[in-house]
Amino acid sequence: MTDQSYNFAYLDEQTKRMIRRAILKGLAIPGYQVPFASREMPMPYGWGTGGVQVSAAVLTPEDCFKVIDQGADDTTNAVSIRTFFERTARVETTTATAEASVIQTRHRIPEEPLSKGQIVVYQVPIPEPLRFLEPRESETRKMHSLEEYGLMHVKLYEDISRHGHIATSYAYPVRVEGRYVMDPSPIPKFDNPKLGDMAAIQLFGAGREQRIYALPPYTQVVSLDFEDHPFEASKAAHCCGLCGAQDSYLDEVIIDDAGGRMFVCSDTDYCEARRAAGHKGKDAA
Amino acid sequence: MTPLLSVQGVTKHYGSYIGCADVSFDLYPGEVMGIVGESGSGKSTLLNCMAGHLAPDVGEVVFDTRMDGPRDTVTMSEPERRMLSRTDWAFVHQHARDGLRMGVSAGGNVGERLMAVGERHYGDIRDQAIDWLERVEIDATRVDDRPTTFSGGMQQRLQIARNLVTGPRLVFMDEPTGGLDVSVQARLLDLLRGLVRDMGLSAIIVTHDLAVVRLLADRLMVMKSGRVIEAGLTDQVLDDPQHAYSQLLVSSVLQV
Numbered sequence: 174m175t176d177q178s179y180n181f182a183y184l185d186e187q188t189k190r191m192i193r194r195a196i197l198k199g200l201a202i203p204g205y206q207v208p209f210a211s212r213e214m215p216m217p218y219g220w221g222t223g224g225v226q227v228s229a230a231v232l233t234p235e236d237c238f239k240v241i242d243q244g245a246d247d248t249t250n251a252v253s254i255r256t257f258f259e260r261t262a263r264v265e266t267t268t269a270t271a272e273a274s275v276i277q278t279r280h281r282i283p284e285e286p287l288s289k290g291q292i293v294v295y296q297v298p299i300p301e302p303l304r305f306l307e308p309r310e311s312e313t314r315k316m317h318s319l320e321e322y323g324l325m326h327v328k329l330y331e332d333i334s335r336h337g338h339i340a341t342s343y344a345y346p347v348r349v350e351g352r353y354v355m356d357p358s359p360i361p362k363f364d365n366p367k368l369g370d371m372a373a374i375q376l377f378g379a380g381r382e383q384r385i386y387a388l389p390p391y392t393q394v395v396s397l398d399f400e401d402h403p404f405e406a407s408k409a410a411h412c413c414g415l416c417g418a419q420d421s422y423l424d425e426v427i428i429d430d431a432g433g434r435m436f437v438c439s440d441t442d443y444c445e446a447r448r449a450a451g452h453k454g455k456d457a458a
Numbered sequence: 459m460t461p462l463l464s465v466q467g468v469t470k471h472y473g474s475y476i477g478c479a480d481v482s483f484d485l486y487p488g489e490v491m492g493i494v495g496e497s498g499s500g501k502s503t504l505l506n507c508m509a510g511h512l513a514p515d516v517g518e519v520v521f522d523t524r525m526d527g528p529r530d531t532v533t534m535s536e537p538e539r540r541m542l543s544r545t546d547w548a549f550v551h552q553h554a555r556d557g558l559r560m561g562v563s564a565g566g567n568v569g570e571r572l573m574a575v576g577e578r579h580y581g582d583i584r585d586q587a588i589d590w591l592e593r594v595e596i597d598a599t600r601v602d603d604r605p606t607t608f609s610g611g612m613q614q615r616l617q618i619a620r621n622l623v624t625g626p627r628l629v630f631m632d633e634p635t636g637g638l639d640v641s642v643q644a645r646l647l648d649l650l651r652g653l654v655r656d657m658g659l660s661a662i663i664v665t666h667d668l669a670v671v672r673l674l675a676d677r678l679m680v681m682k683s684g685r686v687i688e689a690g691l692t693d694q695v696l697d698d699p700q701h702a703y704s705q706l707l708v709s710s711v712l713q714v
Contacts, residue, residue, distance in 0.1 A: 334602050
């Protein structure tokens with residue numbers, strides 16, 4: 174046994190260096206997709222292999238780690254990734270957004286504004302925003318390098334001509350610092366305005382597609398739109414049934430066989446904190 | 459008068475085979491040039507070299523740009539060339555499927571070039587798309603239909619609308635009437651002739667159909683084995699062919 178046979182946080186040292194180099198390059202060129210040699214992870218593709226590798230590369234023993242899946246801290250994906258790092262890195266974990274220094278997330282940005290010193294790691298299924306319009310990787314790379322983004326608007330045009338409004342409601346394309354068009358991962362477009370000017374570092378990892386990209390703090394991020402069909406951050410027109418919040422993104426939950434339903438905050442930590450502070454919604458028992 | 463496009467000594471080899479060899483000509487604004495020849499004579503290679511799809515081994519393709527005057531498009535940077543190909547140039551493919559996005563509505567297809575040059579007003583883009591559909595005789599109610607639901611002739615007309623929407627000055631056409639039946643061909647030719655006249659377009663048309671060049675082209679080049687063997691005014695070449703191959707070509711047309 175040499176002293177290098179054990180390495181902190183699951184990844185071997187060479188892999189960690191490689192991923193950190195990719196992250197640094199991504200931060201230097203906001204929105205640019207940096208290829209990296211994604212490793213096999215002890216979980217299936219689509220479960221956050223990219224996010225886990227990025228998290229493992231940035232975690233330090235002093236970090237406090239939080240994982241959310243669709244806003245919730247208690248779903249399978251969130252629980253298993255949290256346990257994974259508890260066992261392999263022995264880092265402290267939490268469900269409180271403000272206490273966490275590294276937050277790995279799937280499909281949401283926490284409601285509570287993030288602060289300086291925090292890192293958000295997004296799990297990304299398909300990093301290429303142009304993929305469904307242009308299947309050739311060689312061509313999409315050329316389009317990125319030459320800033321040929323007319324095609325992205327063709328997608329939005331099709332939305333309006335078919336639905337009367339921009340019907341893309343998640344993975345809504347954004348332009349970073351007036352340069353790269355980026356897929357913000359499948360977060361609802363409600364979260365898009367939070368991407369820009371954020372105090373925290375945002376890292377995006379796509380394991381299967383082998384890409385890492387990043388937004389440094391306080392980056393300008395603009396959601397694409399048309400002059401006569403401006404971008405709108407939409408959410409269900411209700412307030413949370415448990416905590417009464419009016420400004421949070423809501424999940425619709427079916428509660429019986431008779432069509433009964435309630436709307437609750439998708440961010441469980443936000444909802445719990447509000448209830449602990451005495452807020453009460455109409456469905457709260 | 460400055461030629462719109464000046465081709466000097468363009469040569470393209472595929473390994474030891476000749477694609478096209480030492481082709482030179484000038485094309486003036488408003489002029490339509492036809493290139494005819496049998497299959498494998500290098501017509502399409504030449505067209506692709508001029509349109510920037512292929513890089514010629516030797517030669518210059520000088521285009522009179524709006525901003526900087528005559529520029530060699532072979533040596534200009536790729537972003538500039540791609541910019542040209544979506545503003546001042548248009549390319550009509552033989553198969554409409556190569557030139558259209560089949561998964562995108564007709565309106566989106568026509569609007570793509572507008573959006574590519576920075577148009578960001580949905581209403582304006584749609585109005586222009588509808589205007590162009592009508593100009594190529596496609597019913598405005600089809601604007602939200604996908605090209606897969608269109609007939610071959612309609613697809614070809616849609617491709618033309620999509621290419622002409624940004625008001626290009628030079629149109630490259632590769633067998634625009636190939637694969638269409640004769641009555642549809644006649645309608646398409648009629649439409650093309652009208653558009654070329656109205657917009658004062660310059661065009662280079664590659665075809666093996668002599669009737670197409672007779673109708674559309676002012677001047678004609680006959681190619682064989684990668685070389686231009688005869689060039690001149692269309693009527694002159696077709697009515698009084700000098701080279702043996704041109705004579706063969708003209709006499710091969712079936713008379714009904």
